[in-house]
Amino acid sequence: MSTAYVAPLKDMQFVLNRLAGIDRIAQLPGCEEATSDVVDAILEEAGKFAGGVLAPLNQEGDKLGVKWHDKQVTMPPGFGEAYRQFVEAGWNGLSCDSEFGGQGLPKVVAAAVQEMWKASNIAFSLCPLLTLGAIEALALCGTAKQKETFLPNMVSGLWTGTMNLTEPQAGSDLAAVRSRAVPQGDGSYRIFGQKIFITYGEHDMAENIVHLVLARTPDAPEGVKGISLFVVPKFLVNDDGSLGQRNDAWCVSIEHKLGIHASPTCVMAYGDNGGAVGYLIGKENDGLKYMFVMMNAARFAVGLEGLAIGERAYQLALSYAKERTQGRAIEGSAGPVAIIHHPDVRRMLMLMKSQIEAMRALAYVVAAAHDVALQHPDEAERRRNQAFVDLMIPVVKGWSTETGNEIAYLGVQVHGGMGYIEETGAAQHLRDARITTIYEGTTGIQANDLIGRKLARDGGATLKAVIALIEQTATDLAGIGDSDADADFVAIATALRAGVAALSRAAAYIVTGYGSDIRGVSVGAVPFLKLLGIVAGGWQMARAALAARADIAAGNADPFLPAKIVTTRFYADHVLSAASGLCETVVSGGAGALALTEEQF
């Protein structure tokens, strides 16, 4: 029971309605079905599925893990059946195009639902996540024939998908990809090469697995400009759509990992027995471009993982802190009290809760902006929102996963010695979370993307627009603080102002120095990413506090609303307070980091 998961519907709905503007999204062309009622019903059903079907498999899946034998992967008990139900209920295609059988729901709704899959069973959730990425690439760049062949079964979830980028010598450096694709003269290619870290590269939950593979054609230029993308199904597909021959794509081993034990991480061998049949997606040498499309979606999704594992770790720690009695109250008590009464346990729980709510708010607001960027009739509005999404994706990815790790760490700490015992379940969240700052690009890679492509490239223009919005929120807060002498709002306003000032100063430093001192500035990339995350999260929490205040003023007596204000206050004092120190690190941290020779280490 203690390892149960209950979808945080109330906060999700508050964020969707009051911060992400689901009403506005429902007015976009193509999003008309996403009315508040429908969204509520979907979230409720998803919550039931996550809590009732996926969550109970999470700990057992971790304990038993996946098994590899003779190039086959066996999933832990219950996973196959859960996946069957998942597909049957239509969850897989929730946000996919209705042309191929999806439900076409907005990204912001999909984000909330995805959070539930990830929180209830992160290992399970990686299978549909990878499938979605492959669907996106095929839908965007595939031929009509490819779409017809693969998409309906992938959207339904009958077939799953993978992304094959990494090779042993290459890691995150795609320029070093060596896998070869040899044209056969009939439009098809033969693929040869080994790929590592392939999530769900092999498993027994679906009839077919559709691998998207990066490889080089014989005359391709060197580096990233010579990479092409191929679709390589595990089973070839006959013209009538039935499954044909087994392709020469095999899982030759799986990794023994710190966490996500129920998610197979495969070493895939292509072409060891004559060549794996593959079909070019889009144009030759354009593979990296297509991968970036998928990667943005995947990076956002991994950001949600940080949030989701954090939420799960929080629920576990909270339930323990309420049940476990130990020690007298520090101010004196007749007998032992529940540990939630102890100030430091409270502090830890509030650190978890407040950062989860900040991450959720920012992620959903970014998802909503993505919907606007895709669907809004006005081009300027689309462009403006896309720029915001592009700026924020590395933040949602990098900040939310680093913070998710911190939260999982605190979750263990709240449990004391019991947290170190695997049966408790808190340690699993710590282990599972640890991959999220690494895959789909490490935090360092996100931060370089942020300060380079997203900040320096446009001279800081997009961020300046965001900063203006944050400053407006700080002004709104200060008005309340001044007039009401409301201590919470005064504190929130002060912290947000200090935070946004720190952010402005750090951003100006980066924009100015990026051209002249790229190495020194890059030392501050991750501290800057965290700074932007903390301040942007504080901005959304401040908006939440203002909305809560308005609702209270309108007569709503839900205790959720004052709690939101208190939580924002806590965030201001315990999280936003780090902003000025991070700014110092950004503007002065280059020298000390780079002065040693390698031999001096």
Next chain:
Amino acid sequence: MSTAYVAPLKDMQFVLNRLAGIDRIAQLPGCEEATSDVVDAILEEAGKFAGGVLAPLNQEGDKLGVKWHDKQVTMPPGFGEAYRQFVEAGWNGLSCDSEFGGQGLPKVVAAAVQEMWKASNIAFSLCPLLTLGAIEALALCGTAKQKETFLPNMVSGLWTGTMNLTEPQAGSDLAAVRSRAVPQGDGSYRIFGQKIFITYGEHDMAENIVHLVLARTPDAPEGVKGISLFVVPKFLVNDDGSLGQRNDAWCVSIEHKLGIHASPTCVMAYGDNGGAVGYLIGKENDGLKYMFVMMNAARFAVGLEGLAIGERAYQLALSYAKERTQGRAIEGSAGPVAIIHHPDVRRMLMLMKSQIEAMRALAYVVAAAHDVALQHPDEAERRRNQAFVDLMIPVVKGWSTETGNEIAYLGVQVHGGMGYIEETGAAQHLRDARITTIYEGTTGIQANDLIGRKLARDGGATLKAVIALIEQTATDLAGIGDSDADADFVAIATALRAGVAALSRAAAYIVTGYGSDIRGVSVGAVPFLKLLGIVAGGWQMARAALAARADIAAGNADPFLPAKIVTTRFYADHVLSAASGLCETVVSGGAGALALTEEQF
């Protein structure tokens, strides 16, 4: 090879000689043998043993773990033989009284040697650590007969020791201890009860295990005032010193933990078959007092574990970062570069390195003060040093273990995807480190001890004296910065001044508010502990930079010296920079943390 451990002798010696004043220690009565030459020789030998014997067992020990069968615990292969060599070489009694066969070396030397055991094989090191704690309690409070019976074999290491505090219902709350001790009229007692989380409660490396057990006599008062301490050997000892009857003390199960898999964490059942024979140590109902003596030593030692695991994680990450080539340089390069060249990898390595050096410096300085507190002929000097040690023990414990976890976390990150694969070894350090902020009192417990018994109780007097010393160091730095316009020293001085100002402000807030708002002030306990750790560590690094500068000025061309200055500069910009934010959290963080009702969570 990559998982090798090389004792960081150079930094250890620098800290001992230039910061901890080993020369001064060697002049104390009873410490005369600890001349610089002798200490160097001991460290070198210990380094060989740690690197050659203990380190190679670390990963295999983690993988295979300990096995429990029929109340027996089997250690992983090689551990028994390594322990035999450890005992034979005389390492166990290094710091023990020569009266019982120890070598009587100062605590500061023992600290450096212990760091090596912990870094090379944390799971192994817990066995002698617990033995030392038991030796200390027996030496301090045991009867002559008890000392004679147990100490020689424990000092040699032939027998090992344990500490039995925790019970299932009690956790860290010793007031809730229920184990019973029934006097038998012959001076002995029969002990009944179950203890959990007993490190090395059972194993196959030693002839006998001497359990120290907290229990209540029949008429004992309730709470912590009714706890007595008993010695309960696994095998009773005959009058001639030979081993007698098997006592009724059994390991009924072991825990399945996140890490330290090669350290058995036992559930011990006392008296299930008639009662375990035990002998009272010291006086009835004084058990807690004796436990506190051991606990201080144990807390310091666990602080060293944070440092040590950090060092090990750093060595692994550094070697990977130098060997692994991936990606072009951000400023442009012909081909891929070693990842240590990438600014963010550098930043992570420097974060690891600088904090390790700060933790080591502080820990050894505290250990040296402990030697002075024990051995100095002048009572005022002893008392002053003891107050410093008492103030700093929760900081060495809490700050070094939290930081050790951060470093192990970064160690995984430096490895990228490989860090998540267990075979790499980085993940083990993360798992092993995770217990250190929990056992021997969680960080929250350390922080409450710090702000209550160590800060508020003396009205901040001890800390004020420390602050005056830190300010003096900042003044020394500023002199250099001003006269030479040396950018590094200017930056270090500025950061240290800001840090100590933040520390003073936060301390004043706590001292003032502790009586009137203990709950609100206690919310800031852990942030204050971190603040004190960061600033005290920065103080020691600043002293190190000054010493390095003096050595350079004296003509020493060792590249270690300028590296120390650069590392201090880095620490100033990347670590000390957090001080003002932590201060803000201490002085304003109470309100938001305590305002929610439990139902609002």
